[in-house]
Amino acid sequence: MDIVACVKLVYDETQIPLSGDQLLIEEAPVKISDMDKNALEEAVRIKEEKGGTVTVVLVVTGPFDETILKEALAMGADRALIIEGDELVGHNPFRTAQAIAKAIKEKGIGYDLILCGEGSSDQYSCAMPAMLAEMLSLPVATFVGSMEVGEDNVIVERYLEGGFERLEIPLPAIISVTSEVNEPRIPTVIQIMRAGKKEKINVSASELNLSYPQVELVEIKALIKERKREKLEGDPSEVAKKIADILAEKGVI
Amino acid sequence: MMRILAISDKINLPRLVAAAKSLNPKELVVITSAEANVPADKLIIAKLGDGLNECWVKLVEEQLDGYDLTMMPSTRNFKEIAARIAARKEIPYLSEVLDVRLEEGIVVSRMIFSGRGIEVLKTQLPAILTLNLDPYEPLEGQPSSVEELEFNCSPQVKLLERREKEAEVDLTKAEVIVSVGRGLKKKEDLDIIRELASLLGAEVACTRPISADFKWLPEERHVGMTGVRVKPKVYLALGISGQIQHVVGFRDAETVVAVNIDPEAPISEVSDYMIVGDLYEVVPKLIEEIKRRKS
Numbered sequence A: 001m002d003i004v005a006c007v008k009l010v011y012d013e014t015q016i017p018l019s020g021d022q023l024l025i026e027e028a029p030v031k032i033s034d035m036d037k038n039a040l041e042e043a044v045r046i047k048e049e050k051g052g053t054v055t056v057v058l059v060v061t062g063p064f065d066e067t068i069l070k071e072a073l074a075m076g077a078d079r080a081l082i083i084e085g086d087e088l089v090g091h092n093p094f095r096t097a098q099a100i101a102k103a104i105k106e107k108g109i110g111y112d113l114i115l116c117g118e119g120s121s122d123q124y125s126c127a128m129p130a131m132l133a134e135m136l137s138l139p140v141a142t143f144v145g146s147m148e149v150g151e152d153n154v155i156v157e158r159y160l161e162g163g164f165e166r167l168e169i170p171l172p173a174i175i176s177v178t179s180e181v182n183e184p185r186i187p188t189v190i191q192i193m194r195a196g197k198k199e200k201i202n203v204s205a206s207e208l209n210l211s212y213p214q215v216e217l218v219e220i221k222a223l224i225k226e227r228k229r230e231k232l233e234g235d236p237s238e239v240a241k242k243i244a245d246i247l248a249e250k251g252v253i
Numbered sequence B: 001m002m003r004i005l006a007i008s009d010k011i012n013l014p015r016l017v018a019a020a021k022s023l024n025p026k027e028l029v030v031i032t033s034a035e036a037n038v039p040a041d042k043l044i045i046a047k048l049g050d051g052l053n054e055c056w057v058k059l060v061e062e063q064l065d066g067y068d069l070t071m072m073p074s075t076r077n078f079k080e081i082a083a084r085i086a087a088r089k090e091i092p093y094l095s096e097v098l099d100v101r102l103e104e105g106i107v108v109s110r111m112i113f114s115g116r117g118i119e120v121l122k123t124q125l126p127a128i129l130t131l132n133l134d135p136y137e138p139l140e141g142q143p144s145s146v147e148e149l150e151f152n153c154s155p156q157v158k159l160l161e162r163r164e165k166e167a168e169v170d171l172t173k174a175e176v177i178v179s180v181g182r183g184l185k186k187k188e189d190l191d192i193i194r195e196l197a198s199l200l201g202a203e204v205a206c207t208r209p210i211s212a213d214f215k216w217l218p219e220e221r222h223v224g225m226t227g228v229r230v231k232p233k234v235y236l237a238l239g240i241s242g243q244i245q246h247v248v249g250f251r252d253a254e255t256v257v258a259v260n261i262d263p264e265a266p267i268s269e270v271s272d273y274m275i276v277g278d279l280y281e282v283v284p285k286l287i288e289e290i291k292r293r294k295s
């Protein structure tokens, strides 16, 4: 089974420093977008069970860090397809999906299954997998929390707000996974070092003739909620009294 | 003057219509799957068989032409449907929109980085949006006309089963929440948490590891980015470190009180009062104190 896992590199949102109401985004370290890790893990597990290949497809829409790419490869992928170019930078899931669709066709990357995270840790549009499915004319299931791959189909369970939906989908197909689907492995340092030797295919966006609806970024602001941030220390019965005072003040007791 | 197409399930429709009406459209047409009492110029009730996303996509694709804006609720299903239609029609799609303004095209704001920031985006019409409807009050009224639409669709995917979650609780309506994290050592210790909650007339909530990994509490009690967003008067965070994915879920709480053994825990930065202490010592004392005050 040949599997493509779409992976986005993002600034780690938990480590973005603040300056007034500005987020110093570019000072944060780079990571693999959280749920893309689950997608890649699932791809590797399926390969381990059924044989085949895993290709990591990475569109550089923001930061790029060679070590983080190696980390993705070290999780068990066979090769990476990296799509780069100035015009790819920023929020535009349509453009990202089109770049992937065109690049895998152009480079003759075969697939029975394409796996993506439900949404990225930075933008969380959750649009790219569904758009990619349309561009490749494939069936799609989004927000999949558990899945089982058969010979020529896959049974998935979609995790929705009000419940669950079990679907049978013919292969080839696209699936976006939620973080419940698995626990991603953490590659060892040696695996990461070795991953540097794996095949990398580079594609420049300018080769792909992309055309897409434009979305313009006006601004980004930090979302700050002011809190009192008082620290209370002391003997448990003392602090318990203080909590009770706060609760009484709020009319709770 | 705008023509708006609003597409929704039954629950979200009255608030979606409120959002659409706030833009003063010349015409508002609604497509939904069951009868509804909303003030639209036309209400189309679509008969879609199993109601699979694939069929919604085909139906909306046929109906969409001529509208300036197509709006849907930001549910997981509609986020898929909207994205697929936008790809077919090659028009802009913006998701999880918090706020929309008309201004040579549209300007929207949406949350990014797990709620650490807001981005403002601008694009042209026609466009598709999925909206976060929390800020809107449901709008009811008579539709000017109602139409039924029989839609035949032979989907590629097959529906095997649908199961509803038994909604035990709606945390979004809770006035007081006692929330626990991995500072809790074992499931049995939930007893003291429950005791405290019942004394306060509070609901019990948790971080994701408690529900997703340990399964000590049901999923609908987990607060955060992938869980519920709550807005109680008081949020009591016990043994919770304060990772951003959790914090975004209680951003709208009036007062946040945390108990954490580690004075450096990030929760101290996002709470009003941070009690440095062992929850196993503080909670029993707090229960005693509340009982004393109540009697």
Ligand SMILES: Cc1cc2nc3c(=O)[nH]c(=O)nc-3n(C[C@H](O)[C@H](O)[C@H](O)COP(=O)(O)OP(=O)(O)OC[C@H]3O[C@@H](n4cnc5c(N)ncnc54)[C@H](O)[C@@H]3O)c2cc1C
Residues within 6 Å of the ligand: A034, A035, A179, B180, B181, B182, B183, B184, B206, B207, B208, B209, B210, B222, B223, B224, B225, B226, B227, B238, B239, B240, B241, B242, B243, B244, B245, B246, B249, B259, B260, B261, B262, B265, B277, B278, B279, B280
């Ligand atoms: C994509 C993604 C989405 C996520 N979505 C969510 C989400 O929606 N909601 C969510 O909650 N998490 C979410 N998470 C997980 C999140 O990142 C954190 O891992 C999680 O919130 C941590 O839970 P915790 O605070 O209970 O545990 P920990 O981080 O382990 O914190 C436990 C805390 O308890 C304190 N403690 C220990 N013993 C005691 C004691 N005796 N008394 C008092 N304090 C004590 C410790 O000092 C520590 O601060 C998500 C993660 C990812 C990757």
